[in-house]
Amino acid sequence: MTLRLSKDVLSQIHLHGEQAYPEEGAGFLLGADEAERVVQAIFPLSNSREDAARHNRYLITPQDYLKAEMEADRLNLSLIGVFHSHPDHPNRPSEFDREWAQPFFSYIITSVQSGKAVESRSWRLIEDRSQFVEEKIHITSPVSP
Amino acid sequence: MAVLKVGALMRYYINNQPQAVVHGATVLEALQDAVTRYPALKFHVFDSNGKIRRHINIFVNSQNIRDLKGLKTKINEDDQIMLLASISGG
Incomplete structure (x- = not known):
């Protein structure tokens, strides 16, 4: 399993995580899931969890x-996953992530250390919901000037 | 006749289609019709007591049925019913 995305898209994901720090930031991955899974855009969102929980939880209403x-429909794309940040924690899924995740979606998790996004990894929940498996992230183009 | 739309997560359960035609006078009747036509969908929408699962959100023409009349919300031929799962994590 490989998830392809451009450096521009990855930079946008990192920026969202940094702007949300010290809270978790989240949003959707928009793209295509055909012969290969490609992220073509992101849809960043506000974290709708209550104030006291936003440092380690996120909620999309x-x-x-x-x-x-509707935005994915407008762009003729599909929602293919969710991205979120882990402030000052590793970019591995938590047990809470597993409990709430859905098979099919790609889950990109970005570790944000002291306000700086350091690395993203992508995960998919297997059909029996027992665990995540990592999917390789393939970067497809350089950052735009 | 109305149109049932599902998010990408649930398309697998309606034969990989983004939407399907359903029949019924209310949201509940339309959903019951949907799970009769697509049995794989039932487990993901209704719990073992026949109630809608808590993480499932239902919209009629972009309005959450919680703000309408819930499952008793009446639907018309051109209405669009949408099912979306809640998204959370930590």
């Missing part, structure tokens, strides 16, 4: 989910 679906 149904209304925001609907907006993202």
